[in-house]
Amino acid sequence: MWTRNGSSKQIAKDRLRNVLVHDRADTSPEFMSHLRDDLMRVVSEYLEVGQNGVDMKLQSLDDHVALVASIPVKQLKRARQRSGNN
Amino acid sequence: MGEVIVITSGKGGVGKTTTTANLGTALAQSGSRVCLVDADIGLRNLDVVLGLENRIVYDLVDVVDGFCRLRQALIRDKRIDTLSLLPAAQTKDKTAVTPEQMKALTDELRQEFDYIVIDSPAGIEQGFKNAIAGADRALIVATPEVASVRDADRIIGLLEAAEIPPARLIVNRLRPQMVRRGDMMSVDDIVDILAIDLIGVVPEDEQIVVTTNRGEPAALIQGSRAGEAYRSIARRLKGEDVPFMDLEETSGFLDRLRRIFGQA
Ligand SMILES: Nc1ncnc2c1ncn2[C@@H]1O[C@H](COP(=O)(O)OP(=O)(O)OP(=O)(O)O)[C@@H](O)[C@H]1O
Ligand SMILES: [Mg+2]
Numbered sequence: 001m002w003t004r005n006g007s008s009k010q011i012a013k014d015r016l017r018n019v020l021v022h023d024r025a026d027t028s029p030e031f032m033s034h035l036r037d038d039l040m041r042v043v044s045e046y047l048e049v050g051q052n053g054v055d056m057k058l059q060s061l062d063d064h065v066a067l068v069a070s071i072p073v074k075q076l077k078r079a080r081q082r083s084g085n086n
Numbered sequence: 087m088g089e090v091i092v093i094t095s096g097k098g099g100v101g102k103t104t105t106t107a108n109l110g111t112a113l114a115q116s117g118s119r120v121c122l123v124d125a126d127i128g129l130r131n132l133d134v135v136l137g138l139e140n141r142i143v144y145d146l147v148d149v150v151d152g153f154c155r156l157r158q159a160l161i162r163d164k165r166i167d168t169l170s171l172l173p174a175a176q177t178k179d180k181t182a183v184t185p186e187q188m189k190a191l192t193d194e195l196r197q198e199f200d201y202i203v204i205d206s207p208a209g210i211e212q213g214f215k216n217a218i219a220g221a222d223r224a225l226i227v228a229t230p231e232v233a234s235v236r237d238a239d240r241i242i243g244l245l246e247a248a249e250i251p252p253a254r255l256i257v258n259r260l261r262p263q264m265v266r267r268g269d270m271m272s273v274d275d276i277v278d279i280l281a282i283d284l285i286g287v288v289p290e291d292e293q294i295v296v297t298t299n300r301g302e303p304a305a306l307i308q309g310s311r312a313g314e315a316y317r318s319i320a321r322r323l324k325g326e327d328v329p330f331m332d333l334e335e336t337s338g339f340l341d342r343l344r345r346i347f348g349q350a
Contacts (some may be wrong), residue, residue, distance in 0.1 A: 020279065
C-alpha cells in the first residue's frame with residue numbers, strides 16, 4: 001500500500017519507540033549501571049580492559065536509538081586465557 | 087470487601103473523568119454497589135459529568151478533615167441507586183490530603199461498596215500519589231497519540247514502583263477510519279509498545295459530548311457506541327470474557343463490497 005512508508009501512523013510509532021527507550025532508561029537509575037556492569041563482565045572475558053574512561057550511552061540517531069560504548073582496551077586475551085576464568 | 091480501582095493517565099484531557107463516570111455507571115447498572123471518588127482536588131469535574139453538581143454539601147476534604155462523616159458527603163445517584171459519588175473539594179488544592187488519609191478513606195469505603203473507582207488528576211505529583219494510595223489495581227487511559235502513550239508508559243513505571251499489580255489499558259477516542267487510512271496508531275500498536283493487557287477500546291463518539299452536556303453518562307444510553315464500550319469494560323472488570331468489538335474492521339460501503347467479493 002502506498003500509505004505504508006512514511007504514513008503518519010508509522011512515524012508516530014517510530015518516534016514513540018525512540019522516545020520510550022530514553023524515558024525508560026532515564027527513569028530507571030539502575031538500568032544503565034546494570035547494563036554497564038554486565039557488559040563489562042562479558043567484554044573482560046575477551047579483552048583486558050581499563051575501567052577508567054569507560055563511556056556508555058544511548059544515543060538518538062536519525063531513525064533509531066543506538067547503544068554507544070567506548071571501552072579502553074589494554075590487551076586481547078589469548079584463547080587459553082579466555083575460557084572458564086573470571 | 088470492595089475493590090479499589092484507580093483511573094489514571096499521566097497526560098491531561100485524555101478521558102479519565104469520562105471513563106470513571108461511565109465505567110462506574112455501567113458497574114452500578116449491573117447491580118454492584120459503586121462509589122466514585124473524585125480525587126482531582128481543586129478541579130472538581132466528576133460531579134458535572136454525572137449531573138450531580140447541585141447536590142453537593144460536603145466533599146472529600148471535609149471528610150478527611152473530620153468536618154463531616156463519610157456518609158454525609160456521599161451523594162447517591164437517583165437514576166441508579168447503587169451508584170454514589172464522593173466529590174472533590176473545589177477550593178482547596180492537592181496538598182489538602184495525604185496518601186495515608188486517602189488510604190484510610192478508601193479502606194472505609196471498602197466496607198460499604200463492591201467497587202470504589204477513583205478519578206485521578208493528570209500529572210505524577212501529589213494528586214496522582216493520593217489517587218493511587220489505596221488502589222488495588224489501576225486502569226490506564228490513553229488516546230492514540232505519541233504524547234499520551236508516552237505518559238502512559240511513565241505511569242506504568244510509577245505504578246510498578248508503587249507495587250500496584252500490572253495495570254490494564256483503555257484506549258480512548260479511537261478513530262477507526264484514521265487507523266485504516268494509516269493516520270492513527272492502532273490498538274495493537276499501542277498494546278505492543280506499552281506491553282500491557284488491554285481491557286477496552288472506546289471510539290471517538292459525539293454522544294460523549296452530548297451526554298456530558300446533559301450530565302447523564304453515555305453508559306446509560308442504549309445505542310451509544312462509547313456507552314457500549316464502557317459496558318463491555320465493566321463486564322471484563324468483573325471477570326467476564328467479552329469479545330472486543332472490532333472497531334478497526336473495514337466497515338465502509340466499498341470495503342464491505344470488497345469483502346463480499348472476497349478481495350479483502
Ligand atoms: N470517547 C470520546 N469521544 C469524544 N469525546 C471524548 C471521548 N472521551 C473524552 N472525550 C472528551 O474529551 C474531553 C476530556 O475528557 P475528560 O475530562 O474525561 O478527560 P480527563 O482525562 O479527565 O481530563 P483532566 O486530565 O483534565 O482531568 C471532554 O470534553 C470529553 O467530553
Ligand atoms: Mg478529569
